[in-house]
Amino acid sequence: NSGTLSGLNSSENAVPSDAKNLRVKLVLLGDSGVGKSCIVLRFVRGQFDATSKVTVGASFLSQTIALQDSTTVKFEIWDTAGQERYSALAPLYYRGAGVAVIVYDITSPESFKKAQYWVKELQKHGSPDIVMALVGNKADLHEKREVATEDGMELAEKNGMFFIETSAKTADNINQLFEEIGKRLPRPPSS
Ligand code: GDP
Numbered sequence: 001n002s003g004t005l006s007g008l009n010s011s012e013n014a015v016p017s018d019a020k021n022l023r024v025k026l027v028l029l030g031d032s033g034v035g036k037s038c039i040v041l042r043f044v045r046g047q048f049d050a051t052s053k054v055t056v057g058a059s060f061l062s063q064t065i066a067l068q069d070s071t072t073v074k075f076e077i078w079d080t081a082g083q084e085r086y087s088a089l090a091p092l093y094y095r096g097a098g099v100a101v102i103v104y105d106i107t108s109p110e111s112f113k114k115a116q117y118w119v120k121e122l123q124k125h126g127s128p129d130i131v132m133a134l135v136g137n138k139a140d141l142h143e144k145r146e147v148a149t150e151d152g153m154e155l156a157e158k159n160g161m162f163f164i165e166t167s168a169k170t171a172d173n174i175n176q177l178f179e180e181i182g183k184r185l186p187r188p189p190s191s
Helices: 002-006 036-045 087-094 109-125 149-158 174-184
Strands: 021-029 060-066 072-078 099-105 131-137 162-165
Touching: 021 036, 021 087, 036 060, 036 072, 036 099, 036 131, 036 174, 060 174, 072 174, 087 109, 099 109, 099 174, 109 131, 109 149, 131 149, 131 174, 149 162, 162 174
Parallel strands: 021 072, 021 099, 099 131, 131 162
Antiparallel strands: 060 072
């Protein structure tokens, strides 16, 4: 919907305000159903809702974390704007993003294939200094696993991405995901 998209231009994104307080636009990419909304809600609200289809319900949610070096990072996490269904809209969505989190579901090889597509897409069209993370979600479903951890690792390594397996359901590695991204953000020169 155009109301959502009109907010997506990049002018106010990825501009760290100073060396100690970073602010960054973060987008999540990946197949529908891999758990993107659940990851965001787990991170921002500490909740998991398995029953209903979650919608973030705002153009973005934000969450600030403190890192060990006393830097704070404010993540502005954007709604997917239907990018799974309408891939032509995707560039509008990830333009100006300082962070792209590409999510797949470890029980779905198709979703892993789609993740590989997004890696290529971002390399072609994303901003050159974007921090990219690859996330294998639903790690709690180990008995249904169909994507080996090594496959995720290899894809990430080849493309200079950070890799982690998470569970939005159990909260496993969710905070770690965002902390590791925070550590990898480019720091503006301190004055
Ligand atoms: P999105 O379309 O990528 O935003 O996916 P959702 O966040 O809506 O999640 C899709 C479905 O996967 C929902 O039924 C969730 O309950 C379920 N789900 C999300 N994350 C996990 C997880 O870590 N473990 C398990 N077992 N289910 C999950």
